[in-house]
Amino acid sequence: MDFIFTRFNARIPCVVVLLCLLSTPSWSDGGVEVQYAYWRSAQPASLGEVRNLSESKWHKVEQLASYGFDSAEYWVRLNIHNAEPHSMKRIFRFLHPVLDEVDVYHFVVQKLKDEWHLGDAVAGLNRVIHEKNAAFRIHLFPDQHSEVYIRVAGVNAMTLAMEVVDDSKHDHLVQGAVLMSGLIYGILMVMALYNLSLAISISDRAYFYYVAYVMCFIAFILAVSGDGYYFLWKDSPVFNSFALPFFAGLLIIPTLLFPFHFLNIKKYAPKLGQLIKLVVLISVLYLISMPLMGVATSLKVINIFSALGSAMMLGIGIYLSVKKVPFAIIYTLAWSCLLAGLVLLPLSSLGFIESTNFTRNANLFGGVIECIVLSLALAQKFRLERNAKIAAMENVLSAKSEAVNSRKMFEELFDLAPVGIFRFKMSGELVAANPALTKMLGFKDPISLLRQGNSIRSYFDNGMSMAREVLKKGYIIDRESTLTNNNGDLVTCSISMRVQKQHHEHVVEGYVVDISERKNAQNIHELMDRERMAVLEQLITGIAHEINTPLGNNITSLSHGLELLKEVDELMKNGQLTKQLFNGFIDDSHILTDIMSKNLQRIARLVERFKLVSVKNMNTDMMDVNIQQHLQNTINDHFLIKNSVEVVLTINGGKVIHSYPAAWHIIVDQLIENSMLHGFEESQTSRKIIITLQQQNENNWQFYYEDNGRGLSADIAKNVFDPFVTSVRSNDENAGLGMYRIYNLATQVLKGKINVLGGPGFKMNIRFHLPSPVPPP
DSSP, rough: HHHHHHHHHHHHHHHHHHHHTTTOOOOOOOOOOEEEEEESSSSOOOHHHHHOOGGGGEEEESSSOEEEOOEEEEEEEEEEEEOOOSEEEEEEEEEEOOOOOOOEEEEETTEEEEEEEEEETTTGGSSSSSSSSSSEEEEEOTTTEEEEEEEEEESEEEEOOEEEHHHHHHHHHHHHHHHHHHHHHHHHHHHHHHHHHHHHHOOOOOHHHHHHHHHHHHHHHHHHHHHHOOOOTTTTTHHHHHHHHHHHHHHHHHHHHHHHTTTTHHHHHHHHHHHHHHHHHHHHHHHHHHHHHHHHHHHHHHHHHHHHHHHHHHHHHHHHHHOTTHHHHHHHHHHHHHHHHHHHHHHHHTTSSSSOOOHHHHHHHHHHHHHHHHHEEEEEEEHHHHHHHHHHTTTTHHHHHHHHHHHHHHHHHHOOSSSSSEETTTSOOOEEOHHHHHHHHTOSHHHHHHHHHHOOOOTTTHHHHHHHHOOOOOHEEEEEEEEEOOTTTTEEEEEEEEEEETTTTTEEEEEEEEEHHHHHHHHHHHHHHHHHHHHHHHHHHHHHHHHHHHHHHHHHHHHHHHHHHHHHHHHTTTTOOOOOHHHHHHHHHHHHHHHHHHHHHHHHHHHHHHHSGGGGGGGGHHHHHHHHHHHHHHHHHOOHHHHEEEEEEEEESOOOOEEHHHHHHHHHHHHHHHIIIISSSSSSSOOEEEEEEEEEESSSSEEEEEEEEEEOHHHHHHHSSTOOSSSSSSTTTTSOOOOHHHHHIIISSSOOEEEEEEESSEEEEEEOOOOOOOOOO
C-alpha cells in the first residue's frame, strides 16, 4: 500500500495541471449585451415561422442550459446590442462540442446578413472558426442591434450553453483545450503502452483488459469531447453520430472484465462473477442492437446503463474490500474517482443538473486519476506475482515426472479411442491422428495419413473457420461439419475442439464422431414434415375456397331478405302496405329461402365429401373376398354406367384375395365416375373402360385402369393426386377430391404405389403387396 501511494504522489503535479485546465472559467465581455431566449418546436419549423412567433412563446433566460435528450428542434434567439462607441468582432461559441445540426441566421435591420451551417452532421467541418465546438463570428457596429436565430437539432443532449469572446480570448481558450487534450491523451497512452509491454511479457489477462480499458477510454474521450470528429474522422458525420454511444458501450466491457481478472472475482465471489458476465453480455447485445435502436435511443440507454453499472461495480468493490480481497481497496478508491465523473456526465446530459465546464469534463478528470491508480496497482501485482512464480518454479521438476506418466496414459487412450481424435496447428497442418480417424479418412495407418502433409482444409469443409473460432472462444462442442475422406466421399460428422498451448504455439485438439446415419434420418423426417404441412395447407385452402361460394351466396341472400323485411315493416307502420306489395314480399322471401336452402345443402354435401377423403371414415377391415365378383358388382351398380359404355374386367391370378373390399369398391367407383364426368366427350359414341387386376408373383399385384376418353392435360396430370385439383369446377359435385381420395387409399390402406401413365386417354396403375392369408385353425 505504501508503495502505491508513494508512486501516486509523484503524479500529483499532472493531476493539478489537469484540474486547473478543467476549472478554467468562461470569458465574459461587458461591451456586448446579449439577451437569450429559446423555443422548443415539436415539429420542424421554418425560419419564417420562427421569426413570426409571438413573444409569449419564447422562454427568456439569463443563460442557456442543458435540456436533456430531446428529439424536438430547439430554436435559440440572441438579441445582441453593441453598447460600445466602436466596432468590434465577437465569437459566439457553444460550450458543448457534441451537437448534430446547428444552423445560424444573422439578421441586421430585419435583413439576413450571414448564414452558417455547423454541427457534427456537417461533413468536412468547413468552418470559419477553426475549433471543435460550433462557433461563429459577428461584426458588430457601434450601437448596432442584431438578431441571431439558431436552430439546433439532433439526437445528442441539448446542451445549449454559450459564451461570447473576442478573437484573442478565443485563441487562448482553444489553445488551453488542445493542451488539456494532449496532456490527457499523452498520460493515457503512456500508461497503455507501459502496461501492454507487461501484458505481452507475462501474458496476464488483467493487463490486457487494462490496456483495452485505457484504449476504449481514449476512444470515449475522443467522441465525447469532439476531438475525434475534429481531428480524426471529420469527413464521416454518420460514423460520428454513432461514435459516442458505441464507444461508451464498448468501454463497459473492459471496465467489467478488468476487475473480474484483476481481483480474481471468480475465486472470491463466484456469484458476482456470473453477474459481471451477464452485464458484459447485455453490453454486447446493446452494441449489436445499436443499428436497430438508432442513435437517440442508444444515447439514452447507455447513459442510464452506465450509471447503473458504475454503481454496481462500486458496490462490488466495497464488498470485496470488506472480504479483504487483495487490491480491492485500491480498486474501490480508483473506481470512486471515475464514478463521480461518470455519474455527473449523464446527469448533466439528461438535464438533471446544470451543465458547466466542470461537469462536462469531470469524467475525464476522474478517469485519468483512476487509470493512474490502477496502473500503480498493476505494477504492485506484477511484483507479487513474480515472486510467486519464482516459488512455483521449484515445483516444476517434480511435476515433470508426473507429466511423463500422464502422457503415457493419454497415448493409450488416444490409440484405443472409438472416436476420431486429431491435433493440428493453426496453419492447418495435421500433426496427430488416432487409428479411428485414420480409418474414417480412408487411410491404412496414421503414419501414411501424416505423410501426405495435407492441410486440415483437405478434410473438413469449415476446419479453419472453426479453428479461428475455437482460438477466440477456447472451445467448441458438437459442431456439425462435413469430412471428405481419401476416396472423395462425404461424411457428416460432429466435431468438438479445444485450444491447447504446446511449445509456445497454439494447437487445436479435436474429436470426431460419424453422424451420417443420424443426419440422414433427420433429413428424411424434416422432408416428411414439410410434405405433410404442404398437403395440409393445400387441403385447408381448398376447403375454404369450395365453401366460400355457397356461404357468400347465403350471406348476400340473407342481407337482401333483411332489406325487404325492413321495407315491408316501414310500409306497414306508415299504413302503405297493400296486398299486392305483401304478396310480392312473400314471393321474394320464398325465392331467397329456396336459394339459401340449396346453398346449405351444397355446403352439407361438400362437408360430407371432405369427410370421405380420410381413410379413417371407412371400414378398412381385411377379409377374404372374391375380387372378380366384387369388382363386377361395383361396375354393375354404378349409376352412371350406360349401354353405350363398354367395361372390360380381367382378373389374372387368384379369384379370392385377402384384402380390403371397401377400398376396392371406392377406387373403382371413383375412377368410373371420373371417366363418365370428365373423360368422355359428350359427342363420343365409342366409350370403353378396361380394368385389369394382375398377380405378378405370390404376393405382388398390379391394378390397371384405362379409358379412351380425352385424357388429362399436362397441368392436371402433374398435380392430379393433390386435393382440389379438377378440370371442371361447375358445381359442388366437382370438388377435385376424387383422385386425392384414391391416392390415400392406395398408399395408406393398400400400402402401394400409384402412378398416372402417359398415352391417349386416361391410364393409371397401382402396384401393391398382399399378405398371405392366414390358414384356418
